[in-house]
Amino acid sequence: MGGPATGEGASLGGLLRSIRLDRGMTQEQLCEATGLSVRSIRDLERGVSCPRVSTLRLLTHAWGLPDVQVAELHRLARAWRDRSRRLLRQAVAE
Helix, strand or coil: CCCCHHHHHHHHHHHHHHHHHHCCCCHHHHHHHHHHCCHHHHHHHHHHCCHHHHHHHHHHHHCCCHHHHHHHHHHHHHHHHHHHHHHHHHHHHH
């Protein structure tokens, strides 16, 4: 689900980056804490890829986020996936 960082992707990516920085973590430290690659984290923060539910689980666990923030991250990711599916269906129909 790559592409330009717009809409939900930019919002989600910016939020992920903000949370990481608020926790005082580098991308490398987050990689060590989650097992994700630096490239994966970079792409998520830039809004060019949408995290899977399992990836969000790794991130939120590493950060120890409260339920309200976890729910917001899942909401943004779901909105992004839904929008991407809609756009794909429209492109196929044309």
